[in-house]
Structure formats: structure tokens, C-alpha cells
Amino acid sequence: MSPILQGIITIIIGVGGCVGYFFLSNLILDTLIYPARGKNIASNIRRANMVRPWLFLFPAIFALSLYLVYPVIGSFLRSLYNRSGNEFIGLQNYVELFASPEFRTAFLNNILWALVVPAGATAFGLLAAQLTDRLSWGNIAKSLIFMPMAISFVGASLIWKFVYAYDADIGLINAIRAGLFGSEPVDVMQIPFWNNFFLMFILVWIQTGFAMVILSAALRGIPEETIEAAIIDGANPFQIFFKIKVPQIMGTIVVVWTTITILVLKVFDIVYTMTGGNFGTEILPSYMMSFMFRDDGRATAIAFVIMLVVLPVMVWNIRQARAEQR
Amino acid sequence: MTYRLYATAAVIALAGGVAGAQDLKFPVGERDFTWDSYESFAAEHDYSGETLTLSGPWTGADKALVDSVLAYFAQATGANVTYSGSDSFENDFVIAAQANTPTDIAIFPQPGLAADMAARGYLVPLGEDTAEWVKENYAAGESWVDLGTFAGEDGSEAIYGFFYKVDLKSLVWFAPEAFEENGYEVPETMEDLKALSDQIVADGGTPWCIGLGSGAATGWPATDWVEDLLLRTQPPEVYDGWVSNEIKFDDERIVAAIEEFGEFALNGDYVNGGTEAVASTDFRDSPGGLFTFPPECYMHRQASFIPTFFPEGTVMGEDADFFYFPAYESKDLGKPVLGAGTLFAIANDKEVAHGLIDFLQTTIAHEIWMAQSGFLTPLKAANPDIYATDTLRGQGEILTNATTFRFDGSDLMPGEIGAGAFWTGMVDYTTGKDAATVAADIQARWDQID
């Protein structure tokens, strides 16, 4: 049997299984457990409708609690134990982490990432959205800026190696420096502190398209009257943009900003492939990789610190969602 | 539903394991290989219809080479053998072992991880016979047995790892023609080597190519330098104490060895591209400098595997050659040699897996790879004439002439040090931190382990 055929069969079984679950469970509920006939018809329908949401929700809740809720709790407990997991040591792992200079570098870098990348991507996205708004070839420009979204982090890192490479015959930056100023090549990955920003720019490059698309739609949603009124009052284009447009799409800007923040804290691939965390560019998710499967107590403690960094964003997100419902 | 899916996956897994029989590289009976060992092995072992899976760190050309050896095992026994290689074999195997889906045989690039796996009960002892055989048949057999002997889950020691394929690390590669044109001689002592380096600088050239880049493993080539230099500045007992941390990492003798490395790597005149290029040049790119015109550098210290990364068409012995990374004449420490090796271990207690270990004890299993490339063996019975090149034969000689043989220390240290803190520490050192601080940082990390 060819592998393609096997693939197709497994896909059919997997997808068929899912459809089958929803269809059959509803069928059983409606015909066997609470049939919509007989003398209890009214209460049966009512009861069936009370159960049904949970039928619909069950697979999703099951998957979420098993793969996300349980690990969060389990990891927290694990982080209170020593490296082999047989001795309870309280918060010792956390204490040792914060005492280690490497961890502090990673922690501070991570906070820098969480601030700079969303800010950069949103700013570039807003700029691109505004500039392409009334442009004849705006759609083509947008598609091209949006394109990096499709590229994997590892792929993107390789792409940027052709920009950052030390060898002036490969790295664009050093070639430009050599061509324009005749200067010696520098390894941008080794410039203390600023190398972090070169790495961050890769993620900004990937995420700008996302910010642009959403902000561009938000800009179009602004009522024309407000802008016309401003023009009549003699406002220049910059004033219109900053005083009229931006405040009106503030809500969307915040959504974009948080979405990117969440993403930033999960990405380890870029640092991992570009510098391996050397030269003071370590961030928490990639620092965690150096402990995974060796010292799980330490690794889960780091993961938990990542959670804590995202916590403000998460709380804000939940409050936002609840506010919407009211 | 789960059950059905699982069954289907099992079908896939089974069907996936079928690999076509491979042609044998050297027809049985040809050339002066020890074919008797093959014939007698084939007569005694039959695993028709059984499958054997292996995983290891060899990819690309190396994978083709190991496949060519395994083909003989498959041919002799009728077993179905598949090998898969991965650049991150260490992580993959740990995950697979925890998932209870390890391959039957694991090929470890270093003993550290194998010892860890044995202690966690994921490996099967090879048996006393194997230990005896290694002791008898390998040059310095006792030390190979020791390196492959670990404590199991219950704490009792047994041999778990069988060494097959040895790498030599104390080598300096150069282009003979470039040496010839400039009238440079191959140095016999460390003093001469340093004098030669200065001579090259005086002639307007750059003596060394050093590249530490290796993705997430960036920094490891420097650990070899430090180990080699430690063996050349201190007696082997210091080396052994350092590896087991009885001598602390920030001991002044260790710091001195790191600084010794700095004399090469941190000397802007000595290294191609200046000191900044050391940490950023990929170790695979680094030897390329030997073969440019004008040469970007004249010497490159690296293990015996490096010719794989020489430019295509480089003829060994003609375009490129090597010499022993010499010892100090003034220190009277003999001729120390640093090396490494891969070890085979059994993860699933299958008869066919033990059969493979038996096969590796046949002379022919060594000769097949010897006759191709990149393979050294401590097996005394193997016919040195079979080595495909003079280069390999020469390396075999260095291996047997060594007064001191020591295994790559970073491979023997705990993973967090030898495959972590030591690497990053060396990168820090080449990018400006001083040796004492770096050594103290590494020791601090080591102190946290227990």
C-alpha cells in the first residue's frame, strides 16, 4: 500500500470519526435518551437542550483541559521538585534561577522582546496600512508585506542569515557597509545589547503583515464624516492621522498589540537557530530548551516564569472578553 | 475511535518499516578483507523476517556509510535493518525512550548520555562476553571497556556500550602545497608550531582558521582545543580529575589551559578574519580557508571527520594533509592523544539486536567501513592495508603510537556542562570575558547539579 493511500485512509478515519461523534451523539440524545415524542415530550426536549451544549463542547473542553490546563497545573507542581523529581524543594528552583546571571539576562531580554516586537510590528503595520490605504497598487504592496506570515520561524532565520552574515559576500549588511563606507565587516550578532534588536526585527518582519491587514480594515471602518470635518477645520494629513484616525482605532490597535505579545513569548526558534542563545541574546523559551529532559524541575520553573510574564496580558484579555459579553 | 485510530497508525508504522535490500558495497570474497569472519558469522546467525531499527547521529554521507556496513548484516542474517540519523539524536532518543518507542539499537556519539540512559533503565547490558572480547581485541581494550561500563538502574555496573568507529581529535590540517611554496616544515613540537605561526604572520599570512559556530551547539570546537592543550600542559591525572570535577573548573591549571587556547584564538594576527570571526564562523565553513588562493589560513586544528567538509574534489594527501597536534618538548608529557568514539547500545532486548553487537565483533564489520572513509578502529585484527587512504592509515598510526589516550572530556562531563555551560563559556571567552570568570561561571553551574 502506498504511503499516500495510507495517509488518505487515516485522514478519512480521523475526520470521519469526528463527524461521526457529533452526529451519533446528537442522534442518540434525540432518539434514545430523551426522545422528542411520547408523554414526556416537553420535558424531554428541555432536558435534551440542557445536555446538548455539553455534547457540542465536550471534545473541545476535553482537549483543552488535557493538553493545556493539566500541564499548567502539573508543571507548576513539577517545578517545586528537584531535578530528578523525587524530592520536594519548594521554591528553590525559582530562587536559584533568579540568582543565576544567565537567567536574569534571558528574563530581561524576554521583557525587551515583549515590549519591542509588538510595538515595532504594530507601528510598521499602522504605517503600512495608512500609506497603502488609497494607493492604486496598495493591494499588491499589502500582499508582499503580508507574505512573511507564511514562512516558518526557522525559514525566516535562514533568510535573515543572508542579511546578517559576517562574510561580506553573503551578508547584505556587511556588503553595504563595505560598499558604501569601505568598513571592515562586523558580526551584528555579536554587538552587545543591540544584537537583540536585530533578532527582534526578524519577528517584527514576520508579524507586521498581520498588524497591517487588521489595522487597514479598521482604518477603512472610520466614518468619513469625522475626517471631512477635520479637513474643513484645516487639519493637515499628519494631524488627521494622529488626532482623528488613531484614537478611533485604538481598540483594534490594542487587540493587535496583545495578540503579538502572546506570540512573542512562545517563539524560541529564531534565537535558537540564529545565535543558540550566545552573545547575551538568550530568551526564556530557548533558555528552557537547555534544561528540558535534563533538569525538568528547572525547565518547568522557567516555563512558569514565562506564564507569569504573560499573566498581565492574559488578565487583560479575560477582562476584555467579559466586558464584551455584558 | 481512539482504538481504531491507533490500529491504523500501527499499520502505517509497520508498512513504513519495509526497506529494500541494499546492494553490497564490496562483493563477498573480493579484495583482502577477512571474509572468513563474515562467512562464519552468517553461518551461525539467522534472523530472517525479523526487523532491527537503529538510530544515531550520522546523517548524509555518514548515513550512507553506516548503511553500507549494515547491509552485510542484513545479507548475512536475513534481518530487515533500518537506520535513521538525526542531527539532534540526543534529544530525539531521550524523548523516544520516555515514549517507550526507542529504536532497538541506539548509537551514542558520546558516553555521557548513554550512561544517563543506562542509569534510568532504558538500556540492556551487553554481557560479560562482550567486555571480554573488547579487552582482548581492542588496542588499549581495558580503557574502552571502562568507557562503555555504566551503572544500571539498580546501581550495578555492567558494559552497556560497544565502541565502534573512533575519531581522532589531536590533528592539524594543512595544504601541503601551500607549506611547500613558502618553505614551511611540519612542526614536531609545540614550540615549533608557535614559531611557525609567528613565521607565517611575519610573511604576511594568517596561520589559523578557527570557527566555533555550530547552531545551538556553538562553542564545542573550542572545548577540544582546551582539552588538547590541557593534556599538553598538565599530566593526564589532572585531566582525569578535571573531567570528574575533583579538580575544579576554576583551578588555575585549567584556567591556564583556556588562556593557552586564547594565545591562538584571541590573537588577531593568528586567526582568519580576526578574533571576532572565531565565534561567528561555522565550524563546517572554517577549513575552507585552507584552500583559497591566497590561503586565508595555513592550519586548522580539528578532528578526523573534518575532510567531509573540505571543498568538493579535495584530494587527501595531495591537496590536504594533517599532522599530529604536537606536544611541548619542554614539558616531557609524552605524546598525548585526544579522541572520541561512537558507542552502540541495545535499547530493546531483542535477539537480533544482540546479533548486531556480535556482528560488530567480526573483523569484516570494521574492514568494510575502513575501506571507505572517515573510519578508524582500535581493532587489532583489522588489516591496516585496507584503510582507503594513507591519511586514515596515518591517523591509525597516531592512535596506536599515543603514549596517553584520553576521551573527549566534554563528552564525559554531565550534559549541562559538557554540552552546555562549557560551550557557551568558550564563546564568552572568545568574545571578551576573561578566562578566570568563564571558568568560575562554569564551575558555579556544575555546583548546582547535585
Place this chain on the structure above:
Amino acid sequence: MDNIAGQKTGLAWATHISVLLLVLIWLIPTVGLLISSFRDRDQISASGWWEAPFAVELTARGRTSAEAVPEGGGFVITGNIFDDEEAASYFGASPGAVVAFGTRGAAPTEFEAGTVADLGDGESLSINPDGTYRWVTPEEPGSRGQRVYFAANSPPKFTLDNYRTVLAADNMDRAFINTLTVTIPATVIPILVAAFAAYALAWMEFPGRGLLIAAVVGLLVVPLQLALVPMLNFHNAIGVGQSFVGIWFAHTAFGMPLAVYLLRNYMIGLPRDIIECAKVDGATDFQVFTRIVLPLSFPALAAFAIFQFLWTWNDLLVAKVFLPSSDEAKVMTVKIADDLLGSRGGDWGILATAAFVSIAVPLVVFFTMQRFLVRGLLAGSVK
């Protein structure tokens, strides 16, 4: 008035130029990768991809022939340096003009092409731009000719060799199929599961709904690394181990918060009357969902499908943990990262090609499905 009009065109120009600049910055790195993937290894290391259309000056080495003709008390050897096998190997079929030459590796371009170089001891050598040389020596040369180093222009050379190497790598076809086997169910299953859940959260009344929504939003931010170790252990315990089934489960669950969040946001924006009319007409929730809500939610479904497809296709970490590391089960990203880059890490052409191969399918999907992605995303995040 003139003044304002002038300002306007000026501003329009500024806009055009800034957008162009932005697009260029965003595009150049990828273009560089694409061009590099078609270049020859020697050329990549000799000149940047931006110089690809121009000839590259390569420094090469060769040897003159040793067939000497006696002449005036000495010997003369003539020929063409490109006839030498070693010299020709640098340039392929169409060598360019020789620029300079020398006889020592340390100074390979000591003499300009066409000039006569005095090598001392009465020896002299000249190489012309077309490669013909004339070596005069007082003594009869032995079996080997004179070693010659020279720099010559090599015309731009584009090749598919890199693609052949990458695509012909062992089991690459298998890895491609594996990626599809992982990607397609891992895209379709979460959509189905999430769509039902999203419908329940959007249009069904039940206690605890608000809490559940909050929980889903909260789970959006959980770092997935947390789940790797415990979930692998769990898969072992239930007998799934490292397998395709395991990775489908994992991807399904990891994509779930975003799926539920996006789809619910979209569904809640559907017109209330249609759904309520249908319910009044006696349709069950199951019918309302499959006949009305699902078709209407198509843009959001498509958007999430594209997202999840890109995510699973590009994923490296989950695949490494939840799939066996044998060649039979490797997906493309793992194959490229662990197998190809490990053995060919120093070869920039191979690196570029590998990267391009891995992003080609996502790019095609992306450009063909972009409309849906944009529409669905907007529905999900803009109120």
C-alpha cells in the same frame, strides 16, 4: 490654492516612495534567498547574491603541460591553461577571461594577464586573457608542468543542482507525504471540534458559559512548551506513544484556543433573526448549526484553516517531540533541520534551497487563500 495642490502631489509622491521602500525592505531578504538557491557553491562564496547577474572573479589553480619544445638553448611550453583539468573544474563549460596570474598561492594575482612574468633563474611565464600561456625555462621540465594560479572571470552561472541535492536527499518524498499526513488531519479535526464548541459558546444558553469563554481566552497565552513533557508521558500511558495519532491530538489541542476564540467571535456576529427563525420553525440546534451557521461561517473557518495549516506545516518543536525520530516518520521541517543542515551546514546554497523548499507550499497556499485569511481574521478581531 496652487500651494495646497502642490503639497498634495508632493505628499502622494512621498507616499508612493515610502511604500515602495517598505515593500523593498520586506521583500529583499526573501529574494536574496531565492536567488542564492539557484547559484553555484563557488559563486556564492565569491560574490553576494545581488551581484549574481555579473561575472564573478574566481581565483583558480592549474598546471601547465610538460611537453617542452627546445628553443634557443632553453625550452618553451605553450598551451591553454583551461585545457588543464584542475583549472577547468573551477569554471565549467564557459570560462571567462583571465585577469591576472601568479605562481605562488600566497600571491595568486601577482602579474597582470598578457604580461611576461620573470620567475628568476631565466624562467618566464605569460598567460593571456584567453588562457593561452607560454612558459620559457632553461632546463627541461620533469614530468610535471609549472604550477599556475590565476584569477579569471566566471560568467554568471545558475543551476538547479541545489534543488536536485535537496529533493533527492534520502526519503525527502517520504517526508513530504508525512508532512501532509500530519498537516491535513491536524487542520481539519480542530476546525470541526472548535466549530461545535464555538457555536455552543455563541448561540446556546447554559450555565457557566461566561466562565468558559474567559477560560478559552486565558488559555490562548499558555506556552506550549509546558505541555510537551507531561503530554508525551500521557501518550505513553494510554499506548499512543510517538505516532501520527499522537501528533494529531497534540496539534488539535494546541490550536483549539485560537480556533474557538476566532470562530466564536465570528459566529456571534451572524444575524440573530435567521437563527431564531429557524429555531422557531422547529429546527434542532444540530440542524441550525450544520445547515445555517456552518455555511455562513465559511470565511472564519477558512481563515482558521489557513492559520492552522501554516502553523502545523511550519512546526518543528511539536513534531520533534510527538513523532518518532525514524526516517519513516520525519516531516519536512525535521528532515531539513536535523538531517540536511547537519550534514551540509556550511553550504549556503543548500541552506537557501532547503529553506525555500520548506516555505514553497505555505507560500502557494498563502497567496491563493489570502482573501479568506484576511476576511476571517477581520471577523475575529475587529468589532
